[in-house]
Amino acid sequence: MANKFTDAWEQRKLGEISESFEYGLNAAATEYDGKHKYIRITDIxxxxxxxxxxxxxxxxIDFSTADDYLLQEGxxxxxxxGASVGKTYIYRRSDGDLYFAGFLIRAKIKSDYDADFVFQNTLTDSYDSYIRITSQRSGQPGVNAQEYANFALSxxxxxxxxxxxAYFSHLDSLITLHQRKQKNRSQE
Known part of the structure; x- marks a missing residue:
């Protein structure tokens, strides 16, 4: 028997489905200490x-005062x-203790929404189009927290x-696995 989706979809802004938007650390990157990882735009x-x-x-940084910058699941x-404006990442515990840098904005997704679903919506043409239009201003392209909060999704x-x-996350991991196998074969 087919699994049917029957409920109506509703339009929501990212700001309505997020508890908060926060800017990352303005700290220099230093040699990896074996425990505390740092994610910058270029690390995605x-x-x-x-x-x-x-x-x-x-x-x-002083890690005893940096808990606010430590990522949580989802x-x-x-x-x-910059050139990577709009690029997104969803935190997984398997990535370890991870602190986020200043040119990144963290959205904490409310518990009555699925973070994977929200993340998958950032990989769509409508999201790309929103970012392209919103980031066009004088000088370097950019999108601030308030502008991200206005992104609408169904x-x-x-x-x-x-x-x-879950379906699209699984599909993404299969594609990544296939790409790695192809890359390894081409290097042999």
């Missing part, structure tokens, strides 16, 4: 949106400036969000 893969861990750094990061029930978010 352009195609897979995964955290690149081949050149790890740590933020140059946090979504948005690049706010949202089904939480149960449907979870199914859709």
């Amino acid at each position: 893969d352009d195609s897979t949106h995964l955290f690149l861990q081949d050149d790890l750094t740590s933020p140059d 946090d979504v990061l948005f690049a706010r400036t 949202v089904p029930s939480l149960a449907e969000q979870k199914k859709i978010g």
Whole structure:
């Protein structure tokens, strides 16, 4: 029997489905200390949106006062400036203790919404179009927290969000796995 989605989808702004938007640390990157990882715009893969861990750094900060910058499961990061404006990343615990840098904005997704579903909406043509239009201003392109909060998406029930978010996350991981195999074969 087919699994049918029957509930109506509703239009929601990112600001309505997020508890908060926060700017990252304004700290220099320093040699990796073996525990505290630092994610900057350049540490997010352009195609897979995964955290690149081949050149790890740590933020140059006092960690006893930096808990506000430590990512939690399901946090979504948005690049706010430069050529990579709009690039996104969703935090996974498997990435370790990860602090986010100042040119990134963290959205904490409310518990009655699925973070994977929200993240998948940042990989769409409508999101790309919104970023392209919103970031066009004089000088360097950029999108601030208030502008990200105004991004609108269609949202089904939480149960449907979870199914859709999990399906596309699984599909993304299969594609990434296939790309790695292809890359390894071409290097042999």
